[in-house]
Amino acid sequence: MVTGTEPIEIFSVIRERRSVRNYTDQEVQDEALRAIIAAGIQAPTALGLQPWRFVVARDRDLMRRASDYCKPNLVEKIGEESRPGTEEFLAALKNPEFNIFYNAPVLVLVLGAREVVSSVLDCTLCAENMMLAAWALGIGSCWIGSATLIQQNPEILAALKVPDDHQVVAPLIFGYPAPLLPKPERREPRITWIP
């Protein structure tokens, strides 16, 4: 409840959060990750079902393997779509050094129960809470949608202990930001006001 006694910083956190793709080597402590997940699970869910689970992975070899698996598949996928703005990402994907997780120290998978129809929406709200909470703690994040392709690889799913009855909704990386790029500009919102 808003009591009026505490400064409301949520608007600055929302405004300033940006996707971080360049990290320092500093580890993110378990305590911070627990706080981030605790913020995540405060998100609303349809029927209050809370259909999520979390995997916290710090295994850089495994992340590299997952990245190496996803990259050629993404090249194929993006090549097919060939939308403007994808050229730079496509070039990065073709670079053997490029890691889709940007060498972040930790990957958190937000998994949604397959049997719950709203789990993608619920887990997405959870993921945004997590990214905002991380920013408030000085921790950067990025949603790595490209990594959902690991769902086609049973070996990687097993290594990440993803249960069969859950899908990967939000692969999120976290870490302490190295120098940041400016936040991408937002377009003016189109609002229809009905008087």
Ligand SMILES: Cc1cc2nc3c(=O)[nH]c(=O)nc-3n(C[C@H](O)[C@H](O)[C@H](O)COP(=O)(O)O)c2cc1C
């Ligand atoms: C569903 C989703 C998937 C995304 N996938 C990727 C990704 O695979 N790689 C990446 O670098 N950024 C990814 N992003 C981050 C977006 O590129 C980023 O949010 C957008 O450019 C706006 O920038 P900002 O988050 O700094 O405001 C993803 C974001 C969302 C919401």
